[in-house]
Amino acid sequence: MSPVDGSARVVRGSVLTYRDDPAIVGADRAVHFLRRGAVAVDGDGRIAWRGPAGRLPERFRSLPDDDHGECLVLPGFIDAHLHFPQYRMLAAPGTDLLDWLNRFTYREESRYASPVHARAAAEHFLDRLVQHGTTAALVFSSVHPGAAEALFTSAQARRLAIVSGKTMMDRNAPEALRDDPVAGVRDSVSLMERWHRRGRLRYAITVRFAVTSTEAQLRAAGELAAAHPDCHVHSHLSESEEEIALVRRLFPVAKDYTDVYDRFGLLGPRSVFAHGIHLTERECARLHETQSVVVHCPTANTFLGSGLFDAGHVGRPDRSVAFGIGSDVGGGTSYSMLRTMGEAYKVAMLCGRMPTAHDLFHLATRGNAARLGLGDEIGTIESGRWADLVVLDPTATPVLEDRHALSEGLEDTLFALAILGDDRAVRATYVAGRRAWDATSGTS
Ligand code: GUN
Ligand code: ZN
Numbered sequence: 001m002s003p004v005d006g007s008a009r010v011v012r013g014s015v016l017t018y019r020d021d022p023a024i025v026g027a028d029r030a031v032h033f034l035r036r037g038a039v040a041v042d043g044d045g046r047i048a049w050r051g052p053a054g055r056l057p058e059r060f061r062s063l064p065d066d067d068h069g070e071c072l073v074l075p076g077f078i079d080a081h082l083h084f085p086q087y088r089m090l091a092a093p094g095t096d097l098l099d100w101l102n103r104f105t106y107r108e109e110s111r112y113a114s115p116v117h118a119r120a121a122a123e124h125f126l127d128r129l130v131q132h133g134t135t136a137a138l139v140f141s142s143v144h145p146g147a148a149e150a151l152f153t154s155a156q157a158r159r160l161a162i163v164s165g166k167t168m169m170d171r172n173a174p175e176a177l178r179d180d181p182v183a184g185v186r187d188s189v190s191l192m193e194r195w196h197r198r199g200r201l202r203y204a205i206t207v208r209f210a211v212t213s214t215e216a217q218l219r220a221a222g223e224l225a226a227a228h229p230d231c232h233v234h235s236h237l238s239e240s241e242e243e244i245a246l247v248r249r250l251f252p253v254a255k256d257y258t259d260v261y262d263r264f265g266l267l268g269p270r271s272v273f274a275h276g277i278h279l280t281e282r283e284c285a286r287l288h289e290t291q292s293v294v295v296h297c298p299t300a301n302t303f304l305g306s307g308l309f310d311a312g313h314v315g316r317p318d319r320s321v322a323f324g325i326g327s328d329v330g331g332g333t334s335y336s337m338l339r340t341m342g343e344a345y346k347v348a349m350l351c352g353r354m355p356t357a358h359d360l361f362h363l364a365t366r367g368n369a370a371r372l373g374l375g376d377e378i379g380t381i382e383s384g385r386w387a388d389l390v391v392l393d394p395t396a397t398p399v400l401e402d403r404h405a406l407s408e409g410l411e412d413t414l415f416a417l418a419i420l421g422d423d424r425a426v427r428a429t430y431v432a433g434r435r436a437w438d439a440t441s442g443t444s
Pocket of ligand 2: 081082083236274328331
């Protein structure tokens, strides 16, 4: 992909961003909405100004101007958990998580031993992200250092905010997907030195899950995390009952699944764990204490039959565990953060909760940015933040158009997009001010 143009520009439309969490302070205080708004982007790709289009300062008036009319202009979506080497294996059925891993996933990931395959796949994967309006993500790669290298290289060229790392896994997986504790750390350090904080990229020390690492590897990963507190830790936790039972057998001394990671120093404010569906009180309290983060991945949880993430339980105010939202492609069934929000709504309803559209859109933008420690860089439309923007058309499909005719206002429009929308609703995506995707020209 080559960017279609430079960064400095004006983007017009109905501009929506969140100042705060609507679930905490209420929508009136959290939502910032300008029906005919404008965002001015500087030559570096950062937001220089945001305000009513009619008050655009003189100095921006000669810039290229993209007018998206009635469409919504939001901060680009942030996907807090998905898998690059699973980019084309969505919709692979399994009786449960472990069956799905053994039957399809490991076989597909083995292909990433080839740097040629990985380089081509990285382009396809990142194309999918921007086509779906996603401009930043925390991404699992495969065990192969060359695959992480390919992903970082492509993301750097596109100026995408990607947090990723080579996956460490040294047991309970096919030979072709196993490293060892020494090689795992050596390759991680070498990638970290090359890519961490280079441009918009960050490194995540990545342990697949407790099942696929020996104690020696978990210890080595914990030591690496202690030596590099600025890097993320990324793993999976408490996804399925079968997985939890297996972890109990593999680590009989640990109090529970969370304690396995805790014993090796893998909890902390930069530690992000996908799922966290079946967490006990003790685990929630410990995750809260260490400020660790979990990521709700609703389309994967329903698809693999793993269970229902109860945000009321996880987020209980006296010991709330911070959580984000992710697609978990390819266990998840869509790249679309709109679909992911829609599924999160349905899972919440099954748990007796009813999130608002603002809760969901906040989570996929400002909320996820905060969960990933990137809140000063992305997630809102404010001066100084990167100009990562998604433009959504609330009338993109015939069904959305019919529904939009009944819309009772902004929140209702957002709700319809979350329940009925997908990539067809994404009219354009801007990454650091450059148009990375345009639905009309198909640029990507
Ligand atoms: N647990 C360990 N590996 C995986 C994976 O690839 N996907 C999901 N959903 N869970 C996992
Ligand atoms: Zn995952």
